[in-house]
Each structure stands twice: as C-alpha cells, then as structure tokens.
Amino acid sequence: MSFTWSATFTVGQSADTSKGDKIILPQAALESIIHAHASTPPPLPVQPDPDYDPTSWAQPQYNPYQQTKPPELPSPLTFQIRNPANRLLTHGGVKEFSAADGQVHLPPWMMISLALTPGDQVMVKYAALPKGTWAKFRPLSVDYMEILDFRALLEARLRSSYTTLTRGEVLKVHQGTKEFGFVVEELKPEPGEAVCITDTDLEVDIEPLDTEMVDATTHSAGGVLNGQGSRRGGSEKDGVLNIGVESQGRVPPEAYQRWTVDIPNRKSGIEITVHVQEPGDLDMIVSTKLPVSLEDHLWANFESIGPRVITIPASDQDYATQQNSQIIHIAVYGREPTTVAVSGSSASTASSSAGETIYSIQVHYHDSKVFSSTQPSGSSSSVSVSAEVPNNDAPGYQECTNCGSWIPERTMVLHSNFCHRNNAKCNKCGLVMKKEDLPNHFHCDHCDKHGDVSEKKKHMEIFHGWYQCSCNSFESPSLPEMAKHRRTTCSERFIICRYCHTLVQQGGPASNARDRMRGLHSHESYCGDRTIQCQKCSQMVSLKDVQVHAQNHEYQRQNQATPQLCSNQNCVRLKGATSNVLGLCQLCFGPYWISTEDPKNQKLVQRLARKYHTQLMTGCGNNWCRNQYCATACGRQMDATSAATEMMSILKEARVGAADGHKTWLCVDEGMTRKKVMAELLLEEVRGQYTIEWCVKALEAERTDLEAAAQWLQLQAPKVKKATA
Template sequence: MSFTWSATFTIGQPAATAKGDKIILPQAALESIIHAHASAPPPPLIQPDSNYDPTSWAHPQFNPYEPTKAQELPSPLTFQIRNPANRLLTHGGVKEFSAADGQVHLPPWMMNSLALSPGDQVMVKYAALPKGTWAKFRPLSADYMEILDFRALLEARLRSNYTTLTRGEVLRVHQGTKEFEFVVEELKPEPGEAVCITDTDLEVDIEPLDTEMGDAANQYTSGIFNGQGSRKANVLKIGIESQGRVSPDAYQRWTVDIPNRKSGIDITVNVQEPGDLDVLVSTKLPVSLQDHLWANFESVGPRVITILESDQDYATQQDSQVIHIAVFGREPTTVVASGSSTSTASTSTGEVIYSIQAQYHNSSDFSTPISGSSSTSEAADVPNKDVPGYQECTNCGSWIPERTMMLHSNFSHRNNAKCNKCGIVMKKEDLPNHFHCDHCDKHGDISEKKKHMEIFHGWYQCSCESFESPALLELAEHRRTTCSDRFIICRYCHTLVQQGGLTSNARDRMRGLHSHESYCGDRTIQCQKCSQMVSLKDIQVHAQHHEYQRQNQVAPQLCSNQNCVRSKGATSNVLGLCQLCFGPYWISTEDPKNQKLVQRLARKYHAQLMTGCGNNWCRNQHCATFRGRQMDATSAATEMMSILKEARVGAIDGHKTWLCVDEGTTRKKVMAELLLEEVSGQYTIEWCVKALEAERTDLEAAAQWLQLQAPKVKKAAA
C-alpha cells in the first residue's frame, strides 16, 4: 500500500553519524507518517479468476472471501531530501526520531551535497524506492588503484552505512588514513535514479577509467612516484644486496620471497650520508608509517630489523611467502653549534641513497640487533680493566698505565666532557649537541631529537576516530589488531571487509569476533545432518556435537558365531547366538547347568570336523568341507574340546562359536570383510555389517555411510 507524506524542516546541527545516509527526524514526524499511512486508501481488490475453485488444492487462487490483512508500515523508510532553494536532491533512510520539533539533522556530506547550512529549510518526502540490483561507480582519481579490493570495500561500506543510493552522488570510503571518492554512475533497476539497498543482493561494478585517467593509473602501477610516494614494489632476493633511492616524505617499496619460514630473517639498510630514512616491514599490504609489523626508526648507523623464526606474525603466515618492505625517506638535519647555544636547520639534499639486503638469520648469533636496536652491548669488556699496573681515569673511564695517568688525565679534562645523566664521554664541543629526552630514556645527538619526538612523543589519531596515541608504534599496533577500519577476510562471507568495532556480545568477544563477523555470523544455514537451522558462528560447535554423538554410539552386538553377521537381538542366551543360530540348540526340558546344551554343541562340532556340512560356500575354518579333508574321531574330539572352551557356556560375555551358516549369511560376511579392508580398518566389523544393511549391500555407498554415520576405531595411546 502506497501513501504520501512530506514536510519542511529547519536544518539543525550536523548529525553525529557522518558515515552514512541516515537522517534524524522529530517524534512528530513519525506520528504524521503513521497517520498518513493509516489514512491512505486500501489497495484495489484483486479480481478472482473465473475458474477459481475454493475446494481445489491443486492451484490455490485468490480467495475474495478472505478478509484483507492490515498493511504494516514499510521497512525501511526511505526519503527524498530536497533543497527547495536550488532543487538539489538526494535520498536517505532514517536513524531515529529524536530531533527537536521542526528540525532535522543531516550527515555533513549530505549538507555539503545539497549546499545546506544550519538554519536553512529542507523538504523531506517519503519515497518508496525499488530494491537495487546493480550499481556502477566511477572513481574521481586514479589513486583508487591503491585499494586492495575496491569491490569488497564498497560493498562493506554500503552494507553497514547506507540505506539508499542516488545517481550522481559522491560516495566517500576510507582505507587506512586515505579517503577515496566514487560517483554513483548507474543504477538498476530502471529508471535508476535512486534505489534502496537494504535486504538485497547488490552487484557492484567500477567504470573503466578514461584515457587521461588510464595514463595516471598506469603510472601508479609502473613505478612512478606520486605525491604520497606510492610505487610498484621492487623485488629483493635473499642474500643479494640491492641499491635504492627514495625522496624525502616518499616511500620506496620492496618485496622479498622467503620460502623457508623455519629460519628467521635479517633486513639491513645502509644509508649514504647525509641522509635519513625509516624501514617498515609487514607480512601484508599496505605498509606505511601507520601500518606495519616491524620498524626501525634509528637516525644513525645501519638500520637493522631482525625477525626471528619464533615470531608468531612471521611463522604463522600461511597465505603468502612474501614479506613487504617500505623505505620512507626523511630530510637530514644539520646541527650548527655556536658558543653555548644550539640551533637546528633542515636542509634538503634530494634523494636519499641507500643499500638494502635480506638474508637468513643465524639464531646462534645473539650479537645481531633485533627489531631496530642498533646500540652496542653494555656488557662489552673494557680493555685492561683491573689489570695490575693500570688505573681507571676518573673523567673518561678508560684504564690507563699508572705511569702515564697524570698526562692522560690532563689531556682528558682539557678535551673531553662527561654527561652527568648517562655517563657518556664525548668531546667538549659535542656536549652542547647532546640531548636527553624528558619523556623516556632516549639520548643521543640533538639532530635525532626532532624525529624522536615526532615518532614517540607526538600525537596521532586513527582514521577510526576511536584511538589516539602519542607513539606511532602504538598506533600501528592498534591498526593491525583492534581498529574498526582494519581489513580482514571474513570467516563467514569470505570477503575483504572492515572488521568494525568491538561487538557488545560477550560470547562473540570470547570468540575474537568484531562487529562485522558478529553480525555476519548470525546468518543461519541448514544442517545437512539434522536439518536444523544453525547460525554460521555456531555451526562448528553444532558439528562437533554431531561428531560427539557419532563417536559415542554403541556398536551393534553381532552373533557370537564367527561365521554369522546377524544381530544378537534384544534377547540373550547362554551362547550369545542370534535366534536363528540358537534355534537347533533350544530344548524344552529344564537344563539348569547347561549340560544338555553343551552335549548338543559338542556333537555338532564333532560332526563338522569329521564329515563337514557339505556346502561348497562354507567358510567355517572348523569344518571339514571348508578344509577339504575329513578327520578321524579321535583327532576331531581333541580339536572339538579346544573350541568348545571358547563358547564359554553360561558366561556373561566373551562367547565364540564356530558354526556353519547358509549361503546368504556367508556372502554378507565376505562383503563385510571386503568393506573392512577397503576402509583400512578405521571402523569395526559390526559397523561394516550395519552399513551394508543400510545401503543394501552397495559397497561404495556403504563406505560413504561409514564416513558419515559410524564412529572410528579409537587408537590406543602410545
């Protein structure tokens, strides 16, 4: 049922939800919408088919006598938002009805799109939009090639934030700290001016770039630097040193293939002075100052990053053998000392020239700096320490022969100075350029101070707007773990999506799920075993429950006759035989000590051994027919006594009898043994018999039945 509703509102302050198209309306708007919906004329009655038969169930038709059900309010509510001053319009959904009377709150991007400011008038009109099936987007710049999977990114952005799409509007999406813009170029179904994208499968496509933008895209992928320093990665080979150049505030990227993950890796970058750079390493793209796993931010000496084979992020990477390296160039800083004052000046020297090498790490070499540490060991031996005839200088700490101590001491006090905080001895002219950080234990040349303060004591805000930190390393840790903008392969929909914030569901938090996987995992699927609808995130536990039930089934009890494969049945007898095998030994007279039963069984065994059953299909190993030779009475009696003991007449269990059976039972026994051999003894003979009965002696189908229904043989613990 369609209805009409429209109203004019004053623009309030921008809505806090800037990432979607949902607006905030006043409570009075909801009441007027409900009233307009209730007052709308009912839909026209459908004329019944002239051939309608109310008594037929073959082809049910419309029943004109059935009362019409009351129509519910459409969901979701979609609106056309128009600026009456310039006739610009767009569409959106509604988040809530909590605005002040006469006001509406729009997302900032929507206000900019419609050229609206707080206090302006805007017209909001209900619009019943068709469900969208296809959307084409046009990128506004060639840097969209940086996006790892733009279709997945767009689909995730639309699914989580948008209710509608309007042709011509600009969609802004984020990956990391960068924002990318796409224009909604085409929509389906026709006429495609606007569609609703809630509860529908929307196919996303990207319009190919035109010639001019195509050239820009080719530059992106061919290795030409842009303003941010993006470039196609160079290939680095293990053990081979390569040369590189990087401009200040730009990246040069390398990839190294490491097939042997059982050994760690050392990445060493030597910088040609003057020059400064940072080395960033990760197992996944992108790699930048804010997105990395390992980094070296030293300003002097070789930049060394050691990744041990025990590192979890390094050792557990299964999807790729490639390690990604980014070298970020920085402008060198020149220090000029004048008297007691110190001034710093940054001078650009063009590109930074460096060499880079990756090689397998020798785990026995503990002298190699790990993860960016380039300091020497403080435990190194001091030459001539405590050697007789040597004395320690009180100024520089060196051990000097006693006979030259006075000469050395005068020279040292005249030329050297000792820092009162760290105890490092340096030339007096270098002391003014020596600094100590007020926030941590860092000390060194004052040329390192600016970079140190920027990286470790600056202020960084993540693009998710929920995390702030003074340290770049903490920001990188957040972005690869708990950041809502972090890209993951969803374990349920198997697409590249943003993981979202922490879910409010306690069970999902224990599972390590964020908002997207928590929402995505709530979808249900039908269990193929029990036909029950189970949520995706519970399907593993549900399957384990079926597996537990399968493994704890009680095996069917077969007849104690080793040549019979029939079930023992609910009733039991003193021989543990099935009813058919026990029939010849049943007697109506009382036999409390089973003496008559033992005599009948002994006579049967003796006859089998002497003359046999005479059946050519017999497979009873204690039958003369199967053996092909008859025994004399004495030898038969001796063997009969040994197998008679295995019958355990009167015992509770452990019965074993050896009686001849009919041809059909023998054939089933042979097939059960063939099936047991085919499944390599993973299942017992009892379950093989049951599988053949269930699948009517089809060996292939019985093997599949065993895999789905029967418990496997439990291996004994070593």
C-alpha cells in the same frame, strides 16, 4: 495477492543514514498502503472438486467449509521510484515511515541517478518484484582487481544494505578506504528489469573488462598492474627490493618513499639496513600489510645518527604468521637534516640544495639464532655487544680515573694530564667525550635516552609529544604506542572478516563478554550472529558457533556405542536388544532354544557339541559355505575321533553362560555369507579406519550399496582410535 498503490511526494534532504536503496516515507504512506492492501478484493473462490467426499480419510483437495485467512501485508515492501520530469526510474525498499507529510527522503546515489534535487516531485509506486536468482555486474574500472574477494564483497554489501536490484544502476562498494563501482548488467529471472534480493540465494557473477577498457584505464592512471594488483610505474616513490641487492633512493622532507620486498623463506629472519648520506635524516618503518606510515606500522627505527637497522627474527609472530602474502612493506620518511655536514663535499651540497635525503637500502637474510627477540619499535635493531676493555686488570696496567682506560703504569702521569685537560666524563651516563662536545650532550628528562643535542627535538616529538587517534578513543605521547594501538585495538583498523570475508573496519570492542573472549570486535560480533542451517541436524546455527557445533557432532560421532554383532563368526547380523547365553542373534540361536528348564546349560552345550561334530564330519553340503570349521568349506571330512578332538577346542570358545567373549562357528545361509563378504570388502576399502561392526551397520543403512556405505561411514561412524605409546 497483489495490490495497487502509488503516490507523489516532494523530495526532501538526502537520507545520509541510508547506505543502500532504502527510502524514508511518511507515516501517512504506511496507512494508505495498509488501506489499499485491505481494500483489494479477495481472489475468486476455487470451484469444489466433484469427487470431494467429506467422509473420506484421504486428504481433500478442497474443503468448502474451511475459512481462508486474510492475506498479510507483503514483506519486504518494494517500490518503483520514478522522476516524472525525465522518466528515469529505479527501485528500492523502505527503511522507516518517519518523514514529514508529503515528503520522501532518498539516498544520495538515488537522487543523482534520478537527477533529483530537494524540492522536486517524485512518484513512488508499490511494485511486487520477483525473487532474484542471478546477477551479473560489470566493473567501472580495472581497479576492481585489487579486491581480495569481489563476490564476497558484493554479497556482503547487498545483504546489509539493499532490498532490490535494478538493471543499469551503479552499485558502490568499499574495500578499506577505496570505493569501487559496478554496473548491474543482467538479472534473472526474466525479464530481469528489477528483482528483490531479500530472503533469496542470489548468485553473483562479474563480467570481465575488455582489453580496450583495461588499456584505457591503465594509461589514464599512468602505470600498469602487477601480479598483486598494485600499481607500478608513473611514480618515482614506488620501488621493489631484491634480497641481498642494494638500492638507491631519495626522499624529500615530510614525504614517504615506499618499497616492497618478497620474502618467500620465512624460516630465516631478515635485516633491513638504510645508510643515510649527510646532511640528511629519515625514519624507516616496516609492516606486513598496507597502509604503512608513522602512525601505522609494526617495526620502526627513529634514530638520527648512523645507519638505520631493523632486524626481524624468524621467531617474530607477526613476521612468521603472515598469511595470504609474502610481501614486506617498507616506508622511508624524510625529515629535515639534524646533523652537521662534514667538510662540505659536493655530494652533501647537492643533497641539501635539493632538499632531499639521499640514502641506500638493502635487505638480506640473517641467522635467526643470533637474534633472540625483536627490537622494540623506535630503537635500532643491531645487537648490542659489551666491548671488552683492553688490558683489563693486566699486570703493569692501571685504570684511568677519568676515561676508564687501562694505561701502563709508567705512562699514567702523562696520560692522566692529557686526559683531564682534553676529555670530560658525563656524570649521568659515564660517557667520555671531548670537552667541547660536552655542551652538545643531552639526557632526556622522561626516559633514559641520551646522545647528541641535535637528536633531542626529534626524540621529544616522537616519544614525548601528543598524538590522538582519528577514532577519538585513544591518545598517547608516544608515536610507537599510537602505532601499536592502530594495529591492535583501534576501531578503524582494517581486517578481513572471518565470516563475510571482506576487508572492513573491525569497530569497537564487542558488546558481550563471550565475543570479547573470542577476540571479536563489533563488526565480527554482528556479522557472526547470522545463522546457517546445519546439514546434519537441520538446526539453525550462528556463524560464530559453527565450529563448536561441528565439534559437538564430531564428539557425539566418536563416542557412539559400537553395534554388537552375533557371536557366530560367519554371521553379521546385529544382536539387537535381546541377549542369550551364547551371544547369538535370534536367528542363529533359534535351533538351540528349548522350552525345558536347563539351569546349568548342559543340554545347550550338548546340542552345540553335536552341531560342531556334524559340521566337522559331514559338513553342511552348501558350496557357498565359508565356515572354516565345516567339512564342506574345508574340502575334507574328519573321522569321529578327530572331529571330537577339534570340537572340544572350539567349544571352549563359545564360553556358554559367560557375560561376553563368545565365539561360535556355525554355518549360515547364502544371503548371510554374501553380506559378510561385502562387509569385508568395505572394511578393506576404508583401509581399516572403521571396525567391521560399523561396516555392517553402513551396509544395512545403505541397502548393501558399497559406495554409499563408504560415504555413510565418513559421516556417521567413529574412526578406530590409534593406540598411543
């Protein structure tokens, strides 16, 4: 039952808390909606069926004595929102009824779409919209190709924030920190002006951009798109590295230059080397995904002197388990020079005057056996090998007490005088250096770092500064520790949700211990609570429990009791609940049952022996028979003596009176022979993955349809367990 309701409100401040199409109405609006719904006259009564018989057991088409319940208020409530000044309109749902009397709060995008400002008048009218079945969206720019899965992103956005869709409105979605716009192009069912998308299966489609729009968007951006959807060209800071090829670059202070390298062979580790031209200083940071920066990376080298080397072995978990991409992202961050230039060459002068650091970078594979573990972030990744001291403990040599070198004994006096006059030894680390270099030698008061005093400022800034994450839940004096937080526990870390398959922030820790043990954060904990219907048992199961629920079905399937077939090797009937001393089904055992007492089964054995003897001598006479102990099936008749000898051997297999292990060989009718042949064909088709008992069960369930029986086996029957050595 539909009703009519409309009202005019003053537009209040935009509802920033509403990210979708839901508006906030006053409490008086809810009361008037309920009153309008209750005041709507009921539908006309249905005319009674002239053939209606109240005494009949048949289901009546109309019962004049049955009282109909009053219709409930529609859910969800959907409204048409119109600007009376320019006749622009859209549709939306309602979030809550908490606005001040006479006011309505609209989402910011809706106010822009309707050209409204606070204080304007807007008309809100109830509109009963059909359930949407299909929607086509048109992207506003070519950047939409950067979206990993645009259908999943659109469906997640609509499911979480929207109640309606209106043709022509712009839908804004976010992947990571980037926003994408899509225009609602078409809707179904017809006429498709607006639809409700709550509690319905909405199919989403994208209208691809035409060539002119792609060219215009690309030209305005100053670059083109590569195969991964990332923008190339128009910027000197982007570059592509090839394995084994050295590339040149320059980076200004406090700026990044980024590189990418494709690593298809993950069985070997890689080594990244940057040689810096003095005077100049830079940091090298590496990650498997964007963004890559000082605060967000996996590997880094913050050294100030010598080549910057990062070695990533093939055994590194982040490197080896990288999914969906083979790209390694490298960023070079420029810093003010901290070393002193040598001899003032022309190249050094050009570098310092331009304010840029000139460097070369190269990536190459290396033997993973050489490096046993990943070097920590912030340290050089080169292998430290303890150098052998020449002439150590050699005959005729003596160790210098100042520098530790082994000197021939005959020249020790000369060396000792020269060494004490020119060299000095650090009392903390034992490093020997020239006396004029000793004042420039420093030791960190907080860690075991030591080196040239020019490195002190950078070292203190990176490892002993103070950094606070933008999530406001973590602070650390160490930049590598900050980077570790950003890529693990930070609530602002971007992940691909395992349930909605969109790029979202993972949020804080899950609210319950069970989800925390699963490694879920707040977004996946909330998203995984959505339910779907199990196709096997029709129960509603949460997305988080689908895998366990499916494993439970698989466990039950694999541990079913195997159906018991008749012991007659030519019969494929199930024995059923009853049992007899021969293990036969009821139809096969019927001819051997007698009412007289036979405690030792002697009479039963005699009847079975006579049956075997007759089969071997004369056969059953049926041309369809496939019993190997029947003269008709074998095509040869035995004499009485040979038949008796053969009969005694197969009679032992019957195991009359035993608990199990029965085997009988009795002729059956044509229909049963045909069923056994089909069961054997099905067993051959499934290549022995299931037992003959389950093949018979499948044929019974699917009424001897071989194709349907094979599918039944895949869904219902346990597979044969392979024997383990």
